[in-house]
Amino acid sequence: MSSSQTILLLPAVSDGDVAAFEQLYDRHAPILYALLLRMLASPEDAQEVLQEAFVKAWNDASRYDPSRGSELAWLISITRSRGIDRIRSRKVRGEREKDAARDNSIRSTAVDGMAAVESVVAGEEQRAVRAALAEIPEAQRQALELAYFDGLSQSEIAGKLGVPLGTIKTRMQLGMRKMRERLRESLDR
Amino acid sequence: MIHETFDEIAALEAVGAATADESRFLAEHLEGCNDCAALARAYRETAARLPLMLDPVSPPPGVRRSIMDAVGASVQPVTLEIPYRPRPFIDPRWYATAALLFLALWGWREVGIRVEREQVRAERAVAARLEEERHLLAADNRRMMAQMQELAAPGTRTIALAGQKMAPSASARIFMDPARRRAIIFFYDMPPNPSNRSYELWIIRADKKAPEGAGTFDVDPESHRSSMTIERLPVDTEIKALAVTLEPKGGVTTPTSSDYYLMGEAGL
Numbered sequence A: 001m002s003s004s005q006t007i008l009l010l011p012a013v014s015d016g017d018v019a020a021f022e023q024l025y026d027r028h029a030p031i032l033y034a035l036l037l038r039m040l041a042s043p044e045d046a047q048e049v050l051q052e053a054f055v056k057a058w059n060d061a062s063r064y065d066p067s068r069g070s071e072l073a074w075l076i077s078i079t080r081s082r083g084i085d086r087i088r089s090r091k092v093r094g095e096r097e098k099d100a101a102r103d104n105s106i107r108s109t110a111v112d113g114m115a116a117v118e119s120v121v122a123g124e125e126q127r128a129v130r131a132a133l134a135e136i137p138e139a140q141r142q143a144l145e146l147a148y149f150d151g152l153s154q155s156e157i158a159g160k161l162g163v164p165l166g167t168i169k170t171r172m173q174l175g176m177r178k179m180r181e182r183l184r185e186s187l188d189r
Numbered sequence B: 001m002i003h004e005t006f007d008e009i010a011a012l013e014a015v016g017a018a019t020a021d022e023s024r025f026l027a028e029h030l031e032g033c034n035d036c037a038a039l040a041r042a043y044r045e046t047a048a049r050l051p052l053m054l055d056p057v058s059p060p061p062g063v064r065r066s067i068m069d070a071v072g073a074s075v076q077p078v079t080l081e082i083p084y085r086p087r088p089f090i091d092p093r094w095y096a097t098a099a100l101l102f103l104a105l106w107g108w109r110e111v112g113i114r115v116e117r118e119q120v121r122a123e124r125a126v127a128a129r130l131e132e133e134r135h136l137l138a139a140d141n142r143r144m145m146a147q148m149q150e151l152a153a154p155g156t157r158t159i160a161l162a163g164q165k166m167a168p169s170a171s172a173r174i175f176m177d178p179a180r181r182r183a184i185i186f187f188y189d190m191p192p193n194p195s196n197r198s199y200e201l202w203i204i205r206a207d208k209k210a211p212e213g214a215g216t217f218d219v220d221p222e223s224h225r226s227s228m229t230i231e232r233l234p235v236d237t238e239i240k241a242l243a244v245t246l247e248p249k250g251g252v253t254t255p256t257s258s259d260y261y262l263m264g265e266a267g268l
């Protein structure tokens, strides 16, 4: 991700700089929280996992390598993997059914104007991502979202959508390819 | 073209949808193919941007506060002195296996008791009750399976508590699941507690001076063993050490003496 406009915070965080960590939180927490709400469909769980993710970021800040992506990408990867852990442990406890009921109300969470202003960096990228996604056929986008946000395996997605496994794989590949091409054009250049 | 196959797997892998076999297959290929490696990286970067489709939502202010408390605390000096060194390292997988077996047997015993109870009630012809009980039993089994699965999970940490001067040969083993913030603890070779006293487990937190009571337990006079579970552990970075003292029956809010029976560092 393009991080050129932004001063890196994680090197300071790895030196124990609490102020830098607060800035990191203020800059990125809203998108990470949105990610967890989308994944977990429960504000309580999302808040708990967000806390876990930031504590992990604090502890692992020295492992961040700017050549491998932006700070936000690094935080997203930590947050998503914690979210997936939570989804898996819930699956074990058979709580997924309950989520289905909560799903819709959470997904329609209102846009938080302040948060949108706060993540200025995300602004340009966000527009590009949305534009790219808008060009992807709904079926491809749906398969990608079920994998990325809901942590479903390819066979679970095929089962859920009642579509052959090969079709699902192709849909995801085509969707990702299109996204990659569009984003390269609009962001990485 | 062979690389086409890896294009597909790399795309699936980026969104977490590749199977274990596919991932392994891909990883092997990427070691020798720079083109596919670059492609896989590009797919991962693309996937990492998917959350940007969402509208940002500010978390409640309390979340920020508790995160800052958690990490602010970890840089503060810790006042408690821990005068012991851990025992020789024993492969934690062995303990995990032992814990699984223990839980399996434990669950089995509970099932046995419940089945007996059900039979008595059936004799009294309380059919509706029986049905309800069966649901509870199934729920218990699910809970037990979930606990076992969590114990066997890769993220589970084990912490050893060593016997202190009050009980030098005692020991304990804690299996901690930081993700779910719960733990199960097994105590061995503990002196049985008098009937008017309880053992109490203390969590010594990095961010608080006073130890925090985590629950009480009684030691079986014959086996000299015990076990307990903890829900809602503090986040793992806050746990500095754990200790056990003997306290008035039912436990107290702060330890009444520094005569420790067991102690161990969380060793983060």
Ligand SMILES: [Zn+2]
Pocket (backbone or CB within 6 Å): B003, B006, B029, B033, B035, B036, B037
């Ligand atoms: Zn290749």
